[in-house]
Amino acid sequence: MYADVAVCLPLARTFVYRLNEPVEPGCRVVVPFRKREVEGFVIGFRESAPADMEVHEIGSVLDAIPLLRPDTFRLCRWIADYYVTPIGEVLKAALPPGISRKHVDGLRHSPPRRGGVDARSEAKAQTGWSNRQNVSAVLTTPALRATPPLRGGEFALTTDQGKALSTITGSPGFHPILLHGITGSGKTEVYMQAVEHFLHAGKTSLILVPEIGLTPQLNDRFAKRFPNQIAILHSSITKRQRIDEWLRIYRGEVPIVIGTRSAVFAPLANLALIVVDEEHETSYKQEDTPRYHARDTAVMRAKLAGAAVVLGSATPSMESFYNAESRKYDYMMLATRVEGRPLPAVEIVNMRDEYAAEGKQVVLSRRLLQAVSARLERGEQTMILLNRRGYAAFLLCRHCGFTFQCNSCSVGMTYHRSIEKLLCHYCGLARRPPGRCPECDSEYIHYVGEGTERLEAELKHLFPDARIGRIDRDAMRHIRDYDRVLGGFRSGDIDILAGTQMIAKGHDFPRVTLVGVIGADAPLALPDFRAAERTFQLLTQVAGRSGRGDRPGEVVIQSYFPDHYTFQLAITQRFEDFYARESRYRKAMFYPPFTALSGIMVTDRDAVRAANTAREIGEYLDSLRSNAIRVLGPAPAPLERIKRVHRQQLLIKSSSRSTLHDLLGRLRQYIEDRKLGATRVFIDVDPVSLL
Ligand code: ADP
Ligand code: ZN
Ligand code: ZN
DSSP states (O other), X not given: OEEEEEESSSOXXXXXXXXXXXXXXXXXXXXXXXXXXXXXXXXXXESSOOTTSOOEEOOEEOOSSOSXXXXXXXXXXXXXXXXXXXXXXXXXXXXXXXXXXXXXXHHHTSOOOTTSOXXXXXXXXXXXXXXXXXXXXXXXOOOOOSSOOOOTTOOOOOHHHHHHHHHHHHSOSOEEEEEEEXXXXXXXXXXXXXXXXXXXXXXXEEEEOSOGGGOHXXXXXXXXXXXXXXXXXXXXXXXXXXXXXXXXXXXXXXXXXXXXXXXXXXXXXXXXXXXXXXXXXXXGBOOSSSOOBHHHHHHHHHHHHTOEEEEEESSOOHHHHHHHHTTSSEEEEEOSOGGGOOOOEEEEEEHHHHHHHHSSOOSSOHHHHHHHHHHHHHTOEEEEEEOOOSSEEEEEETTTOOBOBOSSSSSBOEEETTTTEEEOTTTOOEEOOOSSOTTTOOXXXXXXXXXXXXXXXXXXXXXXXXXXXXXXXXXOSSHHHHHHHHHHHHHTSOSEEEESGGGTSSOOOTTEEEEEEESXXXXXXXXXXXXXXXXXXXXXXXXXXXXXXXXXXXEEEEESOTTSXXXXXXXXTOHHHHHHHHHHHHHHTTOTTSSEEEEEEEEESSHHHHHXXXXXXXXXXXXXXXXXXXXEEEEEEEEEEETTEEEEEEXXXXXXXXXXXXXXXXHHHHHHHHOOTTOEEEEXXXXXXXX
């Protein structure tokens, strides 16, 4: 017998080894490979070895039983194929890092019973699940309750929520649903009742969230509703905790998993429901190999598992809304806030008028200042978003125009006053701000553009009696700091909360009646076809933080381009109008979701080598060209250099996904055959960032 082995190296092809003992597909093995020993996964079998190859024996078998469930294994194969990425690396990414023989041996003594729980977990579950029916009854009775009685903290659903819930739970099998619910419309409550429904049917659920630290409320609400039934998987727990959580899931001890991106591989059996909360968030895209999109992967996992998958958002991605429009996904809308709370009134302040009136650039407009004062007088709270950390955006010599760029990256350095340093936000390089211009020796160094540090200082200066908190990556060295500031804001010890987009996410503060947005134009300037979509999403999300209690909310957005359609449509907060407007642009420019897109990034420390390889790849693609393909570039990426590495980019657009897929497969083979040495080439299917 022979086995096909995918080694955990960035190689597209698999290798054949002789087998001495029986192994199940998906088990890990150690194999000799180019004079080394490497880990790999058995992914298939064959009766005979190819005649023209020297075949070695498998060194050792690491797993007695495969750690990946059959459906997860199939999912990995799909990822490798769809994202044109090595299967060995995908399989590795699907397991918690550092899981070792020791953990595997532990598992051998308590193999999971298919579709059930083992004796140990049942003992544990008795305590955890005792607040509901007998565990075994839960797991063996597929019968559902009629109308379920309400339990603590559970709400009687609104009509729309009820419809959404019955759509999710109503039809068995694979069922993708876009749940488009405005902020505060009660999506989380729908998720929880759907989870509860499937729990009673003995089924499991997976909840994906964009970033665990940013969704503490979702976690808390789930933890309260389902005590001891949740495993959490994300990257800021220790390796050991991650392995322990993973093993609890694998053994069937917990029926609910909440986690970030890689939790899409959670070893849940009997999966009935996947929720992708805030499905539009870019953090679902893995930006290192394997470059998969966890949302789209979740849809495929649901398909393989025969489960319902709910993509929830107040601002769906263009891709998901398009899928709903073309009836690939079911579409459910929660159009009103719970208890009829109105959406906040949105107002745009033209900052060019402010400049004219004040004779200088100001951080806070008169309108926003007056609105903040009114909140302070009434004892209400304010949030102010400025999506740039640091004090000043950059330093400029007024005499010769010199700006301070990072030595290793093609970006300007940001001034941080608290530490008296210029910082590169890409590589972390720090330097002392110079007193004189290094070019012309003039003293006229000017600090341009504002960051959250400056915003906080301005607020303290303007409102000396107000209690002000700040949330950004500099102020939040630890998750504890984050909890402390948010806790202070929640309890009313903070009047004004300033911060980066970290404050825009899912929070529910009933006493916030004003949200200010500063520097709202900045993302529109990015050379990215999704700039308008990102801006619209951010504005809608942050606006959703206002007026969630019984008092109506207000939103003030400061912009130098108030006529841009993104701002005009943000006033109405009508997603459909934005979608229609943005669709016209995407169609005309052949961008997703109307065209399949892939990015090719060529990187090298040597600029000439990077450019040469990129040109060669461009020529190769030209030689394959079909009518359904358009190639743009090669050209230097917008961020031409990061950490001293030069970056050249090509974009491939195609009206036919399968044509693009074939082309990328051939390109990968070409790259592997070319043996490019130090030059690295990355293929990105459905890229999220084009910087
Ligand atoms: P979303 O997730 O869409 O932003 P949430 O689920 O957080 O909305 O709901 C907003 C608020 O309304 C929460 O405080 C939640 O507890 C409450 N809520 C949700 N559903 C109901 C309901 N059916 N009746 C009363 N309050 C509800
Ligand atoms: Zn100068
Ligand atoms: Zn740098």
